Amino acid sequence: MLPFGVANSLFSNALSLEEQLFNYIDEHQDEFVQKLKEWVAVESDSQQPRLRAKVIEMVKIAADSLEDLGATVTLNDTGIQQLSDGKNIPLPPIILANLGDDTQKPTVCFYGHVDVMPAKSQDGWKTHPFGLTEIDGNLYGRGASDNKGPVLAWINAVNAFKALKIDLPVNIKFLIEGMEEAGSIGLEKLVEKENERFFSSVDYIVISDNSWLSRKKPALTYGARGNACFSVEVEGGEKDLHSGSAGGIIHEPMSDLVALLDSLVNSSGLILIPGIYDDVAPFTEEEKKQYELIEFDVEEYKSNLGVKEFFYNTKEKILSHMWRLPSLSIHGIEGAFHEPGIKTVIPSKVTAKFSIRQVPHMDLSKVEHQVKKHLEDVYSNRRSPNKLTVSMLMGAMPWIANINDPQYTAAKKAIRKVFNQDPDMIRDGSTIPIARVFQNITRKSVMMLPIGAADDGEHSQKEKISRFKI
Amino acid sequence: MLPFGVANSLFSNALSLEEQLFNYIDEHQDEFVQKLKEWVAVESDSQQPRLRAKVIEMVKIAADSLEDLGATVTLNDTGIQQLSDGKNIPLPPIILANLGDDTQKPTVCFYGHVDVMPAKSQDGWKTHPFGLTEIDGNLYGRGASDNKGPVLAWINAVNAFKALKIDLPVNIKFLIEGMEEAGSIGLEKLVEKENERFFSSVDYIVISDNSWLSRKKPALTYGARGNACFSVEVEGGEKDLHSGSAGGIIHEPMSDLVALLDSLVNSSGLILIPGIYDDVAPFTEEEKKQYELIEFDVEEYKSNLGVKEFFYNTKEKILSHMWRLPSLSIHGIEGAFHEPGIKTVIPSKVTAKFSIRQVPHMDLSKVEHQVKKHLEDVYSNRRSPNKLTVSMLMGAMPWIANINDPQYTAAKKAIRKVFNQDPDMIRDGSTIPIARVFQNITRKSVMMLPIGAADDGEHSQKEKISRFKI
Numbered sequence: 001m002l003p004f005g006v007a008n009s010l011f012s013n014a015l016s017l018e019e020q021l022f023n024y025i026d027e028h029q030d031e032f033v034q035k036l037k038e039w040v041a042v043e044s045d046s047q048q049p050r051l052r053a054k055v056i057e058m059v060k061i062a063a064d065s066l067e068d069l070g071a072t073v074t075l076n077d078t079g080i081q082q083l084s085d086g087k088n089i090p091l092p093p094i095i096l097a098n099l100g101d102d103t104q105k106p107t108v109c110f111y112g113h114v115d116v117m118p119a120k121s122q123d124g125w126k127t128h129p130f131g132l133t134e135i136d137g138n139l140y141g142r143g144a145s146d147n148k149g150p151v152l153a154w155i156n157a158v159n160a161f162k163a164l165k166i167d168l169p170v171n172i173k174f175l176i177e178g179m180e181e182a183g184s185i186g187l188e189k190l191v192e193k194e195n196e197r198f199f200s201s202v203d204y205i206v207i208s209d210n211s212w213l214s215r216k217k218p219a220l221t222y223g224a225r226g227n228a229c230f231s232v233e234v235e236g237g238e239k240d241l242h243s244g245s246a247g248g249i250i251h252e253p254m255s256d257l258v259a260l261l262d263s264l265v266n267s268s269g270l271i272l273i274p275g276i277y278d279d280v281a282p283f284t285e286e287e288k289k290q291y292e293l294i295e296f297d298v299e300e301y302k303s304n305l306g307v308k309e310f311f312y313n314t315k316e317k318i319l320s321h322m323w324r325l326p327s328l329s330i331h332g333i334e335g336a337f338h339e340p341g342i343k344t345v346i347p348s349k350v351t352a353k354f355s356i357r358q359v360p361h362m363d364l365s366k367v368e369h370q371v372k373k374h375l376e377d378v379y380s381n382r383r384s385p386n387k388l389t390v391s392m393l394m395g396a397m398p399w400i401a402n403i404n405d406p407q408y409t410a411a412k413k414a415i416r417k418v419f420n421q422d423p424d425m426i427r428d429g430s431t432i433p434i435a436r437v438f439q440n441i442t443r444k445s446v447m448m449l450p451i452g453a454a455d456d457g458e459h460s461q462k463e464k465i466s467r468f469k470i
Numbered sequence: 471m472l473p474f475g476v477a478n479s480l481f482s483n484a485l486s487l488e489e490q491l492f493n494y495i496d497e498h499q500d501e502f503v504q505k506l507k508e509w510v511a512v513e514s515d516s517q518q519p520r521l522r523a524k525v526i527e528m529v530k531i532a533a534d535s536l537e538d539l540g541a542t543v544t545l546n547d548t549g550i551q552q553l554s555d556g557k558n559i560p561l562p563p564i565i566l567a568n569l570g571d572d573t574q575k576p577t578v579c580f581y582g583h584v585d586v587m588p589a590k591s592q593d594g595w596k597t598h599p600f601g602l603t604e605i606d607g608n609l610y611g612r613g614a615s616d617n618k619g620p621v622l623a624w625i626n627a628v629n630a631f632k633a634l635k636i637d638l639p640v641n642i643k644f645l646i647e648g649m650e651e652a653g654s655i656g657l658e659k660l661v662e663k664e665n666e667r668f669f670s671s672v673d674y675i676v677i678s679d680n681s682w683l684s685r686k687k688p689a690l691t692y693g694a695r696g697n698a699c700f701s702v703e704v705e706g707g708e709k710d711l712h713s714g715s716a717g718g719i720i721h722e723p724m725s726d727l728v729a730l731l732d733s734l735v736n737s738s739g740l741i742l743i744p745g746i747y748d749d750v751a752p753f754t755e756e757e758k759k760q761y762e763l764i765e766f767d768v769e770e771y772k773s774n775l776g777v778k779e780f781f782y783n784t785k786e787k788i789l790s791h792m793w794r795l796p797s798l799s800i801h802g803i804e805g806a807f808h809e810p811g812i813k814t815v816i817p818s819k820v821t822a823k824f825s826i827r828q829v830p831h832m833d834l835s836k837v838e839h840q841v842k843k844h845l846e847d848v849y850s851n852r853r854s855p856n857k858l859t860v861s862m863l864m865g866a867m868p869w870i871a872n873i874n875d876p877q878y879t880a881a882k883k884a885i886r887k888v889f890n891q892d893p894d895m896i897r898d899g900s901t902i903p904i905a906r907v908f909q910n911i912t913r914k915s916v917m918m919l920p921i922g923a924a925d926d927g928e929h930s931q932k933e934k935i936s937r938f939k940i
Contacts, residue, residue, distance in 0.1 A: 244900025430714025
């Protein structure tokens with residue numbers, strides 16, 4: 001339990017630096033919530049062009065807060081965005097901020113974003129999406145957890161040091177963007193450009209833009225699966241045909257495509273592409289032990305996903321299939337009839353999209369080769385005159401960090417101090433391009449330190465962040 | 471060869487009645503073309519609500535032409551059409567016309583329609599779609615062949631008798647509608663209502679709303695396949711999921727659906743549903759002989775359909791698989807990702823649509839049962855927790871006529887006289903609901919007598935009808 005309340009502050013001089021910090025934070029919690037309320041009120045939706053000015057406004061508000069900390073702040077122009085209708089609109093600038101340049105101290109760079117996903121009251125919000133609303137200690141609002149709350153948490157933490165005139169043990173940098181929910185346009189280019197400048201003195205990069213696995217127990221994230229997206233196109237004749245005039249005499253591209261898709265994965269979720277599991281890293285005893293410590297409620301996760309049954313019943317099997325084993329999902333078919341009702345068409349060209357979440361140490365180009373060879377083999381057995389084209393549309397590599405890296409050790413220690421328990425050491429089944437971008441370009445140690453809980457509902461109509469309660 | 475030209479008309483009194491009729495028609499061909507030009511100029515597109523007034527105008531023009539013949543014409547109100555946006559617009563009236571009531575003569579009822587498919591210059595028309603344009607004896611324009619040309623052919627033929635004061639050998643009735651291209655809304659109800667009145671004296675119903683199998687050789691159509699449309703829905707959890715957070719641990723509805731679809735038809739076009747071929751009528755020696763006589767250019771048909779290869783190489787195999795054997799086509803999937811690009815979604819509910827073109831003597835309810843049982847059997851082997859629902863969305867029975875019926879004999883004789891050759895006796899691989907509706911409700915003999923040729927391009931940007939040339 002943390003000391004709390006005004007009475008204690010009378011004795012602050014007798015308290016340790018840590019105790020002073022904790023006290024300060026507890027005492028100012030309502031101010032922090034008020035500040036978050038002000039940030040959430042700015043509809044900084046980066047997906048809708050009409051709201052671009054709001055995003056830029058929000059970036060400037062964040063920049064002001066960083067200046068208030070005493071940081072040196074620059075707003076870096078990332079150019080314009082060309083919309084699909086040909087119009088150009090400005091991209092919001094990216095904030096780079098520096099606080100401290102003591103060469104004796106390590107330098108930590110924090111990444112966060114202040115843009116949000118779209119939200120409308122009529123989508124089913126029970127509270128005003130841009131009016132932060134507290135219910136039972138939960139603060140509901142768009143961006144509360146993704147990612148305005150965590151950005152403010154970092155700013156508030158640094159601010160506490162400043163207010164108490166306690167020397168920060170690290171130099172700290174901030175990279176704050178406003179286009180994350182729209183694909184981080186312009187970010188990678190800026191990271192490349194600043195690699196030899198802004199990033200040259202950086203030792204550690206911390207991202208607080210994901211969530212814990214549990215509702216109550218904190219976590220550190222050390223890996224994410226990659227994503228190899230494929231298209232399989234089967235092209236028949238020159239035009240769509242009518243099933244009355246051509247049905248029964250032609251090789252229908254849809255039948256070919258369905259057979260190809262049916263060869264990819266079996267009813268137990270096992271990928272049927274020969275060799276695909278060859279390079280998957282073996283499950284170590286250390287991982288096994290970590291998995292045992294993780295707080296993971298299978299039934300709760302089922303209910304979160306809205307499904308009744310998983311392929312597996314044990315925590316270890318479920319987590320390993322989510323995090324460290326590849327999976328294959330078929331997303332849909334382009335070019336076929338997809339509307340309600342009936343259309344007795346034989347589509348002439350159909351393109352399925354599927355993706356493989358790959359894991360260490362699968363090699364992207366090897367996966368691409370295996371997929372193509374497999375589909376071509378299956379197809380040649382059909383002896384269809386239709387044309388098959390398999391393409392890898394996108395290939396994102398998995399990300400994995402060394403959990404024995406100093407910043408992971410420091411983060412574990414900090415979490416133990418604040419929460420009085422060790423964090424879950426988790427991975428993410430999704431791809432986190434930003435982690436991979438930072439790691440690939442800067443070659444620095446990257447850590448993901450989630451601040452939101454499993455039930456924060458990012459992107460949903462129930463997005464919230466919770467007050468700190470032990 | 472037919473006698474032709476002004477000189478011959480001087481001797482008309484010496485000519486047989488038939489010769490007089492042929493002469494009259496040849497001499498007035500340009501007038502007939504001019505009249506078709508006037509009809510084509512009316513953009514009577516029944517699919518676009520904004521053009522409804524044009525359809526009604528066109529129906530009235532047709533009614534006037536029938537009155538000019540001396541027919542008793544009624545315009546029958548069929549009520550209103552409710553559009554998907556909730557608006558109501560009037561349906562065009564259906565024309566019922568009577569010419570002659572000699573109880574000693576048989577009564578023939580002709581069915582046709584004067585509405586057309588949409589057409590826009592920017593769709594790729596080389597001529598104005600509503601400005602009939604003659605090139606090398608072909609008359610290009612929307613509705614030229616489908617179905618304004620054939621309707622006028624019947625009117626012109628009757629008019630020739632009238633002009634020459636030759637007694638018609640039959641009583642003739644006309645049923646002309648203006649909603650055929652939009653699903654003949656209101657027609658079936660009217661046929662039911664008029665069954666005991668207008669249709670009571672009808673002996674034969676003739677439809678001229680399809681085309682020959684060849685470019686040059688006329689045909690009579692005596693059958694059409696039915697159509698049983700199915701939906702197969704697989705429903706997983708409550709919401710779409712992200713392939714990163716759920717891929718590898720859940721039974722994905724798309725994998726289930728793909729497996730179900732892959733169980734329907736093999737790579738040779740053979741339907742794999744047990745028992746589906748049991749009730750298909752055996753191929754008779756008579757049919758075999760008919761097929762031999764049919765003019766059918768396999769390569770030309772391939773080129774018309776825009777495909778390089780069929781399942782079969784012989785005329786007999788191709789025609790029997792198009793006309794008298796069932797086929798199964800998969801049309802597409804609703805609820806999955808269907809756009810260009812990538813979306814790494816695991817759709818929660820996906821619904822495939824496929825249809826079976828059935829043939830005599832397949833029974834619709836038996837087909838429905840076979841399809842459901844097969845899919846349920848395949849599905850139970852997958853042991854998926856997802857919910858399967860198979861529905862028959864629509865079931866249209868095949869239509870088959872008795873080719874030894876007197877009107878087929880008469881039509882063959884007439885075609886032999888005009889074209890100097892026997893017609894191809896053909897079927898249609900598509901479903902022709904109107905033929906089935908007339909047969910089911912009125913129980914009269916129905917014949918399809920196509921006037922357009924195989925290359926008339928109904929519904930295409932090259933729709934045309936050709937001048938009569940021997």
